[in-house]
Amino acid sequence: MKNRKALVIFSGGQDSTTCLLQAIVDYGRENVETISFQYGQRHGIELDKAKWIAKDLGVKQTVIDTSVIKQTTNNALIDDSQEIKAAQGSDYPNTFVDGRNMLFLLLAGCYAKQQGINDIIIGVCETDFSGYPDCRDIFIKSMNVSMNLAMDFTFNIKTPLMYLTKAQTWEMADKLGYLDYVRQNTHTCYYGVEGGCGKCPSCVLRDKGLQEYLDRN
DSSP states (O other): OOOOOEEEEOOSSHHHHHHHHHHHHHHOGGGEEEEEEEOOOSOSHHHHHHHHHHHHHTOEEEEEEOGGGGGTOOOTTTOTTSOOOOOOTTSOOTTOOTTHHHHHHHHHHHHHHHHTOOEEEOOOOSSSOOSOGGGSHHHHHHHHHHHHHHHTSOOEEEOTTTTOOHHHHHHHHHHTTOHHHHHHHOOOOTTOOTTOOSOSHHHHHHHHHHHHHHHHO
16 A cells, blocks of 8 residues: 555644644654645744744645735734734634635645645644634535545545644643643744733633643643
8 A cells, every 4th residue: 555645734833733743653754744824924933933843843844825815804813903802702703814724725635636645634623712613624524525526636634633622632742742842842822922922812722721731640
């Protein structure tokens, strides 16, 4: 049987880095690639971290410019004049980027097909997430079907974190032997603060999950 290959959608954050580390174990370093996106995010530290981690772990990284998305939607992740706000009532957080994961998966699929890669890994989560509809399992499954039909290729979109809490994601990193690596080298802060601001929704979720995990161990 030919070596299985995987393409990890990689932001340099906690979740995608944990997925990348697991993929290296599951597929072998030589069979794993990453794809990252410059979508006009309000800070460059995210991509800087992604580039550093990919190089440090010895995996190929491809960076795609998708900043055209700024011409179609506006939100706090791509507009630094907006204050980051959590979800209010039935509204989505103002950090939700319409169509982002759909666009990422589509472009990842186009690239993966050219490389003969069937497995695409994305670190979305439905359990401990920020209220984004494109992180739901039903969306991922529907996108998988649509991509297979559109490109006549067998994609397997894998979501290792889909039903994990943040504490369980930290546990996964620990079991892989990379708890401190993920703590020290990944970036999740919406404001782009090195080491995290500790106040934005992303930092709060990350820190709360880590504390929950540490308290149990």
